Amino acid sequence: MTVRMSRRRAITVLAAAAGLPLLVRAGDAQARLYRWEGTTLGAPSSIQLYHSDETKARAAIADALAELARLEAMFSVYRADSVLSALNRHGRLDGAPAEFMELLGRAKALAEVSGGAYDPTIQPVWRLYLGHFTAAADDPAGPSAADLAAALALVDWRGIEIDAAGARVSLARPGMAVTLNSGAQGYITDKVAAVLRRHGFENMLVDMGEPRALSTKPDGSAWRIGISNPADPGKAITEIDVVDKAVSTSGGYGTVFDADGRFTHLIDPRTGRTAPAMLGVSVVAETAAVADGLSTAMLLVPKERRRDVLRAGGGLSAIYVTPDGVTATVTA
Secondary structure: OOOEEOOOOOEEEOOOOOOOOOEEEOOOOOOEEEEEEEEEOOEEEEEEEEEOOHHHHHHHHHHHHHHHHHHHHHHOOOOOOOHHHHHHHHOEEEOOOHHHHHHHHHHHHHHHHOOOOOOOOOHHHHHHHHHHHOOOOOOOOOOOHHHHHHHHOOOOHHHEEEEOOOOEEEEOOOOOOOOOHHHHHHHHHHHHHHHHHHOOOOOEEEEOOOEEEEOOOOOOOOEEEEEEEOOEEEEEEEEEEEOOEEEEEEEHHHEEOOOOOOOEOOEOOOOOOEOOOOOEEEEEEOOHHHHHHHHHHHHHOOHHHHHHHHHHOOEEEEEEEEOOEEEEEEEO
């Protein structure tokens, strides 16, 4: 049994060294760097913001974490008490929260513009792969063709029925299930950033699984984001400067099911085949929610459609990397 999991969105933040204490003086400026570290939907997360008032900074971070907890209770696919789990369990959801309806609507829209390369109803196939490779005597060749076909029959984003006026969501067929993992972390990043902005903060890097840079650092310099090496996700293979933008990275290396790395967690909804383990893509967009969903889609769309999908999905650029370095950059 081999299932190797690491952070799905493997971004190395180079703006500050790991392990910084909460309060760090930022050079000669009056502002100080306030840093929080934790997890969001299982992914390492952090907030870095600058301010001269410790009391205000701590109050803002407390409100941001309350928003994080509220949204995690909606979107977690692992928590039995989440809104998403209730939809998957019953195939129907009445009185759905506005945020849940919004993100699900975004997911459907991305599925359409990507031609189904991204599909939030891929969850039954994910469950199949996970169950197969965690079995006591798993077949290294992967799930059987019959089992894969049965799971794929439950995958169709068009089967998500949204009644916005009635705040109702339903799934067209029994056994269908939704995951919003490609989108929820970015969406939460944007919502947490909005809370901090309401407290008057501007210079910050918010990363709830997907980093979003708001303004610059107080000295006017950009936040620097490292794009992970697929062969060693803890190390950056290249770096980009980011101001008022978000970056999201997807790669098959985030979760590898088998010892040979043939089967990964990023699954093509049209075929059931998985993305290569040693290929990653980082998408830059105005918001983390847009970057998050697009990074999964961009890894699975054909090369000839990359620019069209990037543009239609609202992205700005996409950077493809292998362990050998940057292989392609696509701009909208």
